[in-house]
Amino acid sequence: MNLQSYLLKNTRLPQKSIQNTVELLDQDCTVPFISRYRKEKTGHLDEVQIGNIVKFKAEFEALEKRKSTVIKAIGEQDALTDELRQKIKSSENLTNLEDLYLPFKKKRKTKAETARKNGLEPLAKIIMVQNHTNIGSVASQYVNKQVQNEEEALEGARHIISEWLNERISVRNHIRNQLERSGMLTTKVISSKKEEDKAQKYRDYFDWSEALKRCPSHRLLAILRAENEGFIRVKIEIDDEYILSKIAGRIITSNTSCTPYVRLALEDAYKRLLFPSLSNEILKAAKEKADDGAIEVFSKNLQQLLLGAPLGEKRILAIDPGFRTGCKVVCLSAQGALEHNETIYPHAPQNKSTEAIKKISSLCDAYKIEAIAIGNGTASRETERLVKRVHFKNPVEVFVVSEAGASIYSASKIARDEFPNYDVTVRGAVSIGRRLADPLAELVKIDAKSIGVGQYQHDVDQSKLQTSLDSAVESCVNSVGVNINTASVSLLSYVSGIGTKLADNIVTYRTENGAFADRSSIKNVPRLGEKAFEQGAGFLRIKNGKHPLDDSAVHPESYSIVTQMARDIGITISDLIGNKNELQQIDLDTYRTETVGIPTLNDIVEELEKPGLDRRQKAKVFAFDQNIRSISDVRDGQVLPGIVNNITNFGCFVDIGIKESGLIHVSNLSDSFVKDVNEHVHLHQQIMVKVISVDIPRKRIQLALQKK
CATH class of the missing domain: 2.40.50.140 (Nucleic acid-binding proteins)
Structure with missing residues (x-):
């Protein structure tokens, strides 16, 4: 099995698309770049499809690495036959591979290993053949200093047989199939914890039972969390007698004096080795599946949140509400710069509402405020009602903004670097105001797991979660595009091909040399080479730059195509941009080349029709029912x-x-x-x-x- 066949089987995508996508990935191209600018190569695959290729490519590489380790380990034991090597190389998943490796794994001291050292393996083989009429007399021949009598000899042989049965792939697969089809997830409440307040949220799962295969991912994660917190015990149950009878039907081939010992060995193997191991395996697999479901939900939520409606460049007054400690108020410029901050105390215990109303009114007038952002935490509704009592000289829109994660940001190094002379309350209020103006630009500064839009995010595989969330953020950032002259290091770091180090270099260069005038000048940033420029340039925007296409998603590698289009029509590029009538008359076949096809040309024309258009909707004011306060x-x-x-x-x-x-x-x-x-x-x-x-x-x- 090679990479291409593995990807073909798991993604069911066209072979040519897979092959070309893998080539691009091996050239260090990013998913956003490939999906946007290499459609001819991939056959128009989208980010999800390319992401699946990335995922299964990593799975295949991990599988191949494990195969090499297994082959080496078995080879060092001089036990690697050509047949076994071929079976290992043909393995299509880790479960099958580990089953092949199981007999050769170094084990802790086991009953079977002790029996082998006592010379009882030949007796075990005789029993397994099941054709001896008086196994007791045979067993007497294996009595020695370590084996006191026939019973000890037979017991030791059974331990060896139990281990063989545990390592038999057909037996393991039969039990796996039964567990997958008929396994029941059962719970038992721990009586000493039953009445605790914290246990009440799990009371639906006290003494619970349902088919594992039908248990929804959210319920399984909730049950496992309850177990981790010590409120219930969880186990998998199945009809043991039915499974044992089915396996026995395959293993027991005769009715001789050996048969009872084979049956005892099978029961021992099942209860002591097979069921504990495989029930844990099946529960682990169900947990991984539930993790994947929860991670997918979290990623979708995060994408929707990051692509939330921005208000745009407006002068904003942001309020982080509070009761006893007051409401922190900040005034931000249209570019999000902090211009003023202070604290008002309109609520209990101070109750200085009149003074607060006057202050908000005067600040809105002094700083020409166009919108007010109120955090949705403690005292939010009370603060909203207060603000709506203010008589503004000019129209001011009032928004309630999610402040999830604002406290995380305010205490972070990013916030300290941005506002070294202000405390966490000011930083938190600034974050609330900025996320109204541009949720994407502000929320990328916060650990996604702290934003509060996940499902059991602390219970799932954290490495998988982080990878998925990073991909979600990267996708959002690149789909919107980034103004290189205003973006923070956090935002730039998610641009295709950039990363944290280059993002830091970009901001440092911008600070020392002023704004970038055109995309070509991006190449002057230290350590930003041709590859990084190729991957990132199309997603970096320059407002009012020297080249009219620098504020568009048209990649610099395609500027010459647009130049030729404009020349053929007899107008400038600037006149072509936004000129829908002229653009619709262009014969795209004229501009096709070996590397540029109709998909890319369609993207270019679509972008020229509406250059730099933000795909996000605009923020809208929303009002809750004022009669609902608790x-x-x-x-x-x-x-x-x-x-x-x-x-x-x-x-x-x-x-x-x-x-x-x-x-x-x-x-x-x-x-x-x-x-x-x-x-x-x-x-x-x-x-x-x-x-x-x-x-x-x-x-x-x-x-x-x-x-x-």
Whole structure:
């Protein structure tokens, strides 16, 4: 099996597309670059398809590396036959490979190993043949200083047979198949922990049982979390007698004096070795599958959050609300620079609301504020109501902004470097204001796991999660494009081919030499070579630069094509940009070359029609129901406005303007079957919901999506 066949089997993509994509990846091309600028090579594969090639390519390479290790280890034992070598090389997954390696693994001292040292392996072989009529007399021949009698000899032989059965691939696969088809996930509450307050959120899973294959990923992760926290015990159960009878039917070939010992060895192997190992394996596989599902949900949520509607370059007053410690207020320029900060105390215990209203009004007037951003944490609703009492001289839009992760950012090195002379409260308020202006530019500074849009993100494989989230951020950043003259190191580091070190070099060069005038001058950045320029240039934007295409997604390698198009029409490039009539008249076949085909030419024309267009929608003001101030105000049957603030596999959570978010279960999203929650709602979507039930003691609100 080679890489191409492995990728073909797992991705089911065209062979030529796979081959060319692998070549590009081996040339250190990035996924965003390949999907955007090498469509002719890949056969128009998108980022998801290319990402799958990356994933399975890494899997194949890890498998091949493990094969080499196994072959070397068995070879050092002088046990590597040509047949075994071929089986190892033909293995298509790690499970099969590890089964082949199992008999040769170095083991801790086992009962079987002790029996071998006592010379009992020949007796075990005789028993396994199952054709001796008086195995007791044969066993007496193996009595020695270490083996006191026939019973000890037979017991030792059984241990050896148990180990053989444990290592038999056909037996292991039979049990695996049965566990996959019929395994039951069962739980038992730990009685001493049952009444603890923290245990109550898991009470649905006390003494729980269901088919493992039908257990949804979110439930499995919740159950495993409850076990990790010490509230329940989890195990896999199956019809042991049925499995043993099926295996015995294959192993026991006669009815002689050997048969009872083979049966005892099988029962021992199953209970002591096979079932514990394989039930753990099957649970681990289910956990990995659940991890993948949760990670996919998190990545989708993160993408939606990062691509949230930006307000744009507006002068913003941002408020980080609070009660006792007051509300931190900052004024930001249209470019996000901090111009002023102070604290107001409109709420209890100070209750200086009149003074706060006057202060907000004067700040909005002095700094020509166009929008106000209010964090959605503690005292958010009270602060929003206060702001709406302010009489502004000029129109000011008021937004409630998610402040998830703002405290993480404010205490981070990035924040300290940006605002070394200000404390965490000021930095947090700045972050709230900036994420209204441009969520993507601000949120990339925060560890994605701290943003609060995941599903059991602390329970899943952290390495896989990080890889997936990094890919999601990279995809979003490159799909939008980055202004190289204003972007932070954090934002630039996600641009295709750049990374943290080059991003730092870009900002340093920009600080020392001023703004970049055109894309070609990017090459002057220290250590930014041709490869990095090729990968990143198309995603870096220069506003009002020397070249009219520098603020577009047209790659510099295609500038000559656009130049020729303009020349053929008899106008300048600047006049061609945005000229839909002229662009639609162009015969693209005229500009095809060996490397540039219709897909790239279509992308060029589409970009020229609307150069630098931000794919994101614009931010819209939203108002919660002012009569709902706490969960005690929520009643069954109410229809309320809300904002989707998290999406999971089992539904979505909706902010209705109070501390507790309500849940729309998948069954209440649509009258038909819901395969993917994202097909019905998206993060930060403004929707109307109907209250189904309210559980005040457990602080749970069940909602249904209100149909239009």
